[in-house]
Amino acid sequence: MSWADRLWMSIRHIRGRLVESILVISATAIGVALVAAMFAFIRSYDRQTDYLLSHPAYREITVEVVGNETEITEAAVRFDASVSRAIALGTDDLIRARAGVAAVDHGYLADADRFVVGAPWTAGNRTAIAGQLGAIGGTGGIAGGGATGGRGQAVGAAEGQTRTDGEAALTLPGGATGGRAGTAEMDPEQMRAQFEALLGTDGDDAAVVSELPVDAFSGYRVTGEFFDAYGLRAAAGTVFTNEDIEAGNQVIVLGHDLARTLFPDSTAIGTRVRLGIQTYTVVGVLAPTGVRSIETGAAFDRLGFVPNAAAQVQFAGRAISFQRPTRTLRFAIDDSSRLDAAVQQLTLFFDSEYGPGTTRVTASLDALTTERQKLSRILAVVLFLAAAALFIASINLFNLMLMRVIKRTRGIGISRAIGASRREIFRQFINESACMSLTGAAIGLLLAPVAYGLLRTSLIADIGAVDLMNWLYFVVGAALALAVSVLFGVYPARQAGRVDASLAIRSE
């Protein structure tokens, strides 16, 4: 009997009992879909984990002031706040820690930001903006700088830091100690005039690009060693250094794709662009890189990078810095086996600087590891459930086939009488159950991406870096599930082969 004949018989028998067959096929499809989806999913998950482990962000160690969290998700009542407000981490901490902690290879600031493209200054908008700044200043957004030469200069005073939370704060460095004194003395109208004068000094308007193809783009405010730590190098021009930042150079480095977008026809280097109220000169365009932001998934190729420091301009006879507050110092190591040593040394350093317990040193890898362990456990449970679904479907198939063997016992006897061997009977039944398994597996394979999508959206964030759809793994998973399903057909088919023909024919 040929394979095609057996298939024909199987189809006839399945059609003869269509409803129960469809139910079993559906159950198998679901089981196969879940197993295949889990198979592909675990593969993606592993690849994502590998990607994250190799990501520069996970060679980072962050240092933060304890109790300085301003997220609303944090407990509102924090009695240690008074302690933390006295401490503000800044670039000078970075510099001293780099000098004092041997295990660390890079130290930098990196704060995500969004840059809104502004028009070149004109007499009209200058007045308007100065008016807005004056209004902000009047409500206390401008703070008199902290201790001279101290850590306050680069980061802004504690006052501005806690209140503005991400808004640009204005710092008057080297000025009066004593917090708000500087603002309290100035009325809004006076301040507006001052600002107008200030903005008017902002160099050569004509050189600023007046039109860019985008309204805004994302990026980071960073310091020099960020580029080393992330392995970013300039394809054209140069990346900026800590010296540039100290000198107060308003420069920007563009990601490869961003440069193409902003300047499709001309070279970007040397161009001046206005972002917010600041004018930047493009000094470098990065070579293409595979790095993406861990937080947003954005490709670094599409980001811009500006100095994370005070934008110093002369204002009322003094230098004034525009700056967003820094909460987190970042250190990185090139060799992750030194991670523990680096964490230890940094903890020691900051404890001796500010006293034990005032700063928190965290290896982001630890957070990743913890998160991944939790996820792995969830995945294990989901995998177990998927396997259970397949198992139950297979048991249903098993029962169905066993029932059919019993119902068709007489038919088996007849087949044997007209020339079917035990082996042939076995093959007929295994063919029939395999037909149902295969149909189920085929449908399951089509459903697998849907199940996969559900798993992914509910379990891991798409960081965009890993190609998450891998048909090979779907197919391998489905094939494995199919094998399981087929295996469950073996026992009933063997029972069919064992039927005593003589007895079967006598049975009425």
Added chain:
Amino acid sequence: MITLEGIAKTYDLGSSTVTALRGIDLTIDRGEFLTVMGPSGSGKSTLLHILGILDSADEGRYLLEDNDLTTLSDAELSRIRNEHFGFVFQSFNLFNEFSALENVMFPLMYAGVRGSQRRDRARALLVDVGLEHRMGHYPNMMSGGEQQRVAIARALANNPSLILADEPTGNLPSDKGEEILQILEGLNRDGVTIVMVTHDDRLGARGSRCIRLRDGVVESDTRRAA
């Protein structure tokens, strides 16, 4: 053609045993029309199943054309059943999920006859038994006589040399039974050996030889003068 030597068959019922056949010696010659008679439970069906190698004896030897069948594998025995034997049963035993034509095609399928050849042969067989108008019908749409004729067509699919019939007319009214018997007689005239179990003395007398079983032994063996 077939020689049985000391064939015995005992069924084990767990607590007790039933001896269906005890020491059957029987030689069947090519071209015989052998009828098997005897009271219910005397072992007629058991003997027929052993002759058709659907069942195996506990004791004794089975020689088919001087070949001892006891040493053959299941696949080889199945092939012999398929190619050399044809079964006809009292209760027709057709596959109810398949049409008359498909039923007749099964033995051809097991023999490896392909496609259109298989179909043509099955059609011809059904025409021979007078069912050219019932080919696509399913067994439960046919009368008993028609079903039995399909069964005979199926038994003849591979040109068997031996037909084993277990009360083929038992479920049929006498006129339909007569039709079946005439078909079998016609086959016998064409040289097919026939072994037929029957309860009907008149039918038993129609064969060329009649054996009577009682309690698993051959009680009498009479040949009719040709």
